Amino acid sequence: AQSVTQLGSHVSVSEGALVLLRCNYSSSVPPYLFWYVQYPNQGLQLLLKYTTGATLVKGINGFEAEFKKSETSFHLTKPSAHMSDAAEYFCAVIAHGNNRLAFGKGNQVVVIP
Amino acid sequence: DTAVSQTPKYLVTQMGNDKSIKCEQNLGHDTMYWYKQDSKKFLKIMFSYNNKELIINETVPNRFSPKSPDKAHLNLHINSLELGDSAVYFCASSTEAAYEQYFGPGTRLTVT
Numbered sequence: 001a002q003s004v005t006q007l008g009s010h011v012s013v014s015e016g017a018l019v020l021l022r023c024n025y026s027s028s029v030p031p032y033l034f035w036y037v038q039y040p041n042q043g044l045q046l047l048l049k050y051t052t053g054a055t056l057v058k059g060i061n062g063f064e065a066e067f068k069k070s071e072t073s074f075h076l077t078k079p080s081a082h083m084s085d086a087a088e089y090f091c092a093v094i095a096h097g098n099n100r101l102a103f104g105k106g107n108q109v110v111v112i113p
Numbered sequence: 114d115t116a117v118s119q120t121p122k123y124l125v126t127q128m129g130n131d132k133s134i135k136c137e138q139n140l141g142h143d144t145m146y147w148y149k150q151d152s153k154k155f156l157k158i159m160f161s162y163n164n165k166e167l168i169i170n171e172t173v174p175n176r177f178s179p180k181s182p183d184k185a186h187l188n189l190h191i192n193s194l195e196l197g198d199s200a201v202y203f204c205a206s207s208t209e210a211a212y213e214q215y216f217g218p219g220t221r222l223t224v225t
Contacts, residue, residue, distance in 0.1 A: 032212045034212075034213060036216075038154075041219075042218060042219070043117075043203060043217050043218045043219050044156075044203065044205075044216040045216070046213055046214075046215070049212075049213055088154055090156065094212045099144060099161060099163075099168070099207070099209075100158060100161075100169060101146075101158065101212070103155070103156040103157075105153070105155055106154045106156075108154075
């Protein structure tokens with residue numbers, strides 16, 4: 001079964017600084033990988049996804065992530081944090097041929113002015 | 114136009130009651146899901162239906178019963194509510210071919 005590890009439940013970042021959220025996965029078959037964002041009292045919104053092809057994927061709101069098979073990682077970055085980036089971020093994995101989406105425990109991002 | 118909608122948004126009820134949460138999607142997707150998000154924000158899949166057929170049934174108490182009257186709707190009925198059922202319940206949908214899931218706004222259930 002696939003699983004996801006996100007370390008550090010709370011991440012504080014200064015406005016304008018780099019946002020880096022780490023995600024490592026385990027999957028016995030090629031994975032599809034996702035990052036979702038959850039704003040307070042809202043549902044989850046897809047930020048970006050990796051299925052096949054280019055390993056650097058760009059998403060909404062200036063976020064991007066790179067799939068590194070050798071490191072089993074899919075870290076999320078944004079060069080310059082904005083106050084509106086304060087939210088919960090979830091990494092998720094699906095094994096190809098399986099529609100069970102397994103989520104990490106999430107990172108709560110706090111942006112400091 | 115809301116893609117995945119849920120009703121109600123908030124549900125406060127007493128232990129022992131029976132309640133339902135409704136979900137509708139207008140995306141034309143053929144697969145729908147129910148997730149539970151606990152107080153620590155951890156998300157876990159509960160059920161999944163594909164074209165009205167149950168395809169995922171995780172280890173969930175049988176007090177929880179999903180029902181899919183058609184491809185666009187997936188409802189969740191909960192019998193004999195317990196304090197531990199308090200959580201946010203999310204509905205989601207996807208196509209069979211693509212794997213990205215679209216989530217509803219959630220239903221915050223509080224059992225007192």
